[in-house]
Amino acid sequence: MKNIFLIFIFLWTISASNAQKVYAWMDAGVKVGYGLTGMINSNLFDDKLYEHHLSTGAGIGAKLGLYIGLYNGITVDFMLSNSKQKFDFLRDAKTYYHTIKWKTYDLAVLYRNQKNGVYVELGPQFSFVNKVTQQDDYNPQLTDVKKYYAKNYISGIFGVGGYLLNYENFTTMLGIRLGYGFTDMISDEGKNFTPNAFPNPSAAEHYGSYKKTNPAFVQLNMEFNFALGYYGRSSCSKRATLFSF
Numbered sequence: 001m002k003n004i005f006l007i008f009i010f011l012w013t014i015s016a017s018n019a020q021k022v023y024a025w026m027d028a029g030v031k032v033g034y035g036l037t038g039m040i041n042s043n044l045f046d047d048k049l050y051e052h053h054l055s056t057g058a059g060i061g062a063k064l065g066l067y068i069g070l071y072n073g074i075t076v077d078f079m080l081s082n083s084k085q086k087f088d089f090l091r092d093a094k095t096y097y098h099t100i101k102w103k104t105y106d107l108a109v110l111y112r113n114q115k116n117g118v119y120v121e122l123g124p125q126f127s128f129v130n131k132v133t134q135q136d137d138y139n140p141q142l143t144d145v146k147k148y149y150a151k152n153y154i155s156g157i158f159g160v161g162g163y164l165l166n167y168e169n170f171t172t173m174l175g176i177r178l179g180y181g182f183t184d185m186i187s188d189e190g191k192n193f194t195p196n197a198f199p200n201p202s203a204a205e206h207y208g209s210y211k212k213t214n215p216a217f218v219q220l221n222m223e224f225n226f227a228l229g230y231y232g233r234s235s236c237s238k239r240a241t242l243f244s245f
Contacts, residue, residue, distance in 0.1 A: 025067050026228040033059040033177065035219030037083035039100070039185065039199055043207040044087070050203065053086035055099075059106065063223060071115040077108040081127075083217065089138075091204040096137040098200055102149065103131040108157055117163040125155045125179060127215075138202040148190030148198045153183045153215060161221065169227040174220065181215040 037057035044050050059081035067073030080103075087098040110123035132146040161175020190198035191210055199213050 022070055024069070027063075027065045027067075027171075027225045028228055029063045029223050029225035031059075031061050031063050031077060031079065031221060031223050033079070033081075033219040033221045035176075035217060037085065037217045037219075038215070039085045039213050040180075040216050041199060041211055041213045043205075043211045044200065044203070047089070047203065047205050047207075049090040049205060050200075051088050053088070055084040055086045057081060057083035057217065057219075059219075061106070063225070065112065065225075067112075067114070071113055073112050073114070075108075075110050075112050075121065077106070077110070077125075079106040079108070080104075081106050083215065085199070087200060089200065089203055091138060091202065096202065097135070098137065098202065099135045100145075100199055101131075101133050102129060104129050110157060110159075117166075119159075119161055119173070119175065121157065121159040121175075121177075123157055125157045126152065127155060127181075128152045134199075136200075136202055145190075145198065148187055148193060150183070150185055150187050153181050153185055155179045155181045155215065159221065161223075171223075171225045171227075173223040173225065175223075177217075177219050177221050179215075179217045179219075183214075184212040185215055186213050 035056065036054060038052070038055055044052070059079040061077060061079030063075055063077045065073055065075040083102050083104070085100045088095050089098065090096075104127040106125055106127045108123065108125040110121040112119055112121040129146070129149055129151055132149045133143055134145050136142060157177060157179050159175050159177035161173050163171060164174050165172040186198050193201045195201060196203050196206060197210055
């Protein structure tokens with residue numbers, strides 16, 4: 001027992017002498033996301049002739065993370081996203097279906113705290129609209145509606161997640177991310193469309209005032225990350241050095 005104890009003390013001393021102070025580190029990876037997407041417009045929610053359907057979307061992209069110390073950092077995500085919102089509405093005693101699909105390039109700049117296998121992230125996302133189409137049973141000839149939607153919008157992002165797999169410098173992480181758009185999705189031309197403004201100018205109701213349309217999503221996100229390296233120094237060195245993992 002005494003010999004085992006002495007060996008443990010020896011190994012601990014060697015480990016402590018080789019310990020390194022980490023000032024910063026970086027990782028990069030690939031991301032995929034899938035979940036619920038939609039539009040929030042109070043006029044449509046208050047319209048009793050209008051019904052929302054659960055709609056889904058997906059995205060794929062890349063991530064770069066820069067961390068100061070071990071746990072706090074900034075991540076930059078670039079995603080190609082496809083979103084969708086399905087409705088139906090009653091007009092002239094008949095039900096019509098209406099689906100809106102939009103594609104965006106999303107750039108998210110997020111603060112992330114990553115510790116003990118769990119992370120929390122928060123920050124803005126800038127979405128640049130690439131394409132908007134609709135399928136409206138009441139007005140089937142109107143399909144390309146990009147000009148009626150804003151060229152970009154800004155959302156707030158909050159997410160939590162953790163490690164699924166960690167092997168050497170490779171990690172797989174799974175999380176849930178919530179996003180809500182602070183700016184209106186509809187362009188000036190879409191706001192002034194008659195008889196009603198977008199996102200559904202075919203609605204039977206004529207609303208008393210215009211209301212903003214805010215995009216929103218709740219999605220599962222999976223990351224496949226590679227640690228690139230870190231900046232630090234060993235306990236026996238006075239100078240910091242760039243290390244690779």
